[in-house]
Amino acid sequence: MTEQRDLDAPDAGAPRRTELVVLCGMPREGIERTIGRMRDLDPGLVVLHHDLHDLGRGRVHRRLRRGPADEHSVLELAHGCVSCTIREDVLPTLAGLAGEVDRIVLHLDPRLEPEPVCWALGSVLFDAGDGEQVTAADLVDLTAVVAVLDPDVWLEDATGEATLPERGLSTLPDDERTVAQLAVGQAEFADVLVTTRSLGPADVDRTSAVLDRLCPTAPRLLPSSADHRVFGDGLPAEARQGVPSGVHDPLLRGAPPLEAENGVRTLLFSARRPFHPDRLHDAIDSLLDGVVRARGRIWLATRPDAVLWLESAGGGMRIGHAGEWLAGADEQAWAEAGDERRALASLAWHPRWGDRAQDVVVLCHHADPDEIDAALRGALLTDAEITAGEDAWSALPDPFGWAHDEPCEDPAPAGLPDPTSRPEQGRDDREGEN
Missing domain, CATH: 3.30.1220.10 (CobW-like, C-terminal domain)
Structure with a gap:
């Protein structure tokens, strides 16, 4: 039987810290349905999103949803880049919300892989306002990384050669990442997968067979029926929960099947x-x-x-x-x-x-x-x-x-x-x- 985490049982006497969920992936409709379901499960949920489509001009479109409030703003960054966005706005915003709300969803731009973002949350120091240098992980508990994918196109994306600029997903001149790198990186690092439709058994559905081996510990949910596992509740002990892999960590996580199935x-x-x-x-x-x-x-x-x-x-x-x-x-x-x-x-x-x-x-x-x-x-x-x-x-x-x-x-x-x-x-x- 798979060991389960009881994430609703904090240490006796310890104050409950604000929980953070990192949400990534595509397509937009699947993301919005997932956020809608998460807000149904937790009406007090705060959702922070940075749209990077205008990043080449040093602009980031920021959206903060908190209860019925839906705030939109445009950030002007002196050095338009992903790291600037994280350092200059994501980290201070999380610091300001920590302790004030129960749970935050950091909705990543679809161009981002979650692993380097999670690394930054746990490693990049910033001034939280009192002169003390802290990381975001000092202030919030990262409980889960959730990836949304469309099974009808994901495997083609994950095995192709197209770059992000070729697909219109990046306008940065030096961005030569591939769509495959993005698709695989999002799914592989996820603790929970939300698929826009149900997948068949692995012996008839090649995408299912691939996901069984790429991310074997991640439960698969549908947006409309997602449960509290999207918040990190009841995840298996092998769940990463935002911790990047080390070079010398085991290369196989969660005992994926090794036998051939549907050509995989x-x-x-x-x-x-x-x-x-x-x-x-x-x-x-x-x-x-x-x-x-x-x-x-x-x-x-x-x-x-x-x-x-x-x-x-x-x-x-x-x-x-x-x-x-x-x-x-x-x-x-x-x-x-x-x-x-x-x-x-x-x-x-x-x-x-x-x-x-x-x-x-x-x-x-x-x-x-x-x-x-x-x-x-x-x-x-x-x-x-x-x-x-x-x-x-x-x-x-x-x-x-x-x-x-x-x-x-x-x-x-x-x-x-x-x-x-x-x-x-x-x-x-x-x-x-x-």
Whole structure:
């Protein structure tokens, strides 16, 4: 039986803090029906929304609904960007409402993924008014992330190659995110999924089979019949509740099904020898066709100390530097790694490689997992290359730079820091790019 959280039972004597629900996704009609149902369940609900369609001109359209009041305003931002919106208005507004209302819904613009926003809520410091630097998470309890999706178009979006500008979803000149990245990121990070229609069983509905594996812990509700789970009540213990994933966290959450169903299957790829960079560059093409999601930690022969994070959605991929392996690390690095990572590294310690390993999860909907596995294994160093030693490895051609995108672009010069890599603690701040 799945363990349940009792979120209506605060510690004895502790004041009840304002609860925060982050709501994301598309389409607009489904979002509005979901908000309507949430307001039926909680008439005192406050809904805060920032419309970013005019962000390119430094303007954000702000809407605050509180009971019968419905306030609209336009914010002029000196530096029109998502991070400015969060820092200059979202955080102060939440601070002003904290303790004054029971529950707030932060309705994200459909262009936003929830994970980087939740990271900001828990990490970005601001002045709450008394000179003390706090985060939003110090003032409110983030109880759930809710994503709304349309099953009739979601899978096509999640496996396509179109960029947000091509679909008219972004006017920012440097925004090259794909619709797939957005669709997958919203659903994967959600604690609750609201679907605009009912889904059939996984053996007849491919979208259902994909969601079973992408977000197995998230209950699925309809807007008209959503219950208090949209507020985080009674969620399973594995629910993220807005906590971003760490690079060294388990790659599978909530025990998703591993067997094939309706052509959908999850591949778990693991290996204890490094990748040949040039051969891996050729092999990753196998992850861009017929694959919903690939994510995981990789290790290149040319960089024995670097943990690289690989993440794809649909036809786009990003590989970036994400920290260091503990093998060869000093005592300070071990102390800062945390108990769980140290324990996992020790359990899987290899006499030669230490904690270095390849661990990638691939969610396939049309691709053959066995062919992907063969392509990735063919990119590992051969026995002869292993025997040649690390001095020989350092001379291997390395097309990746420190950050790499697919479809392929010219890699950044080796040695330059990558501003878009996934940090050690799991932050993925591509949403904050201007």
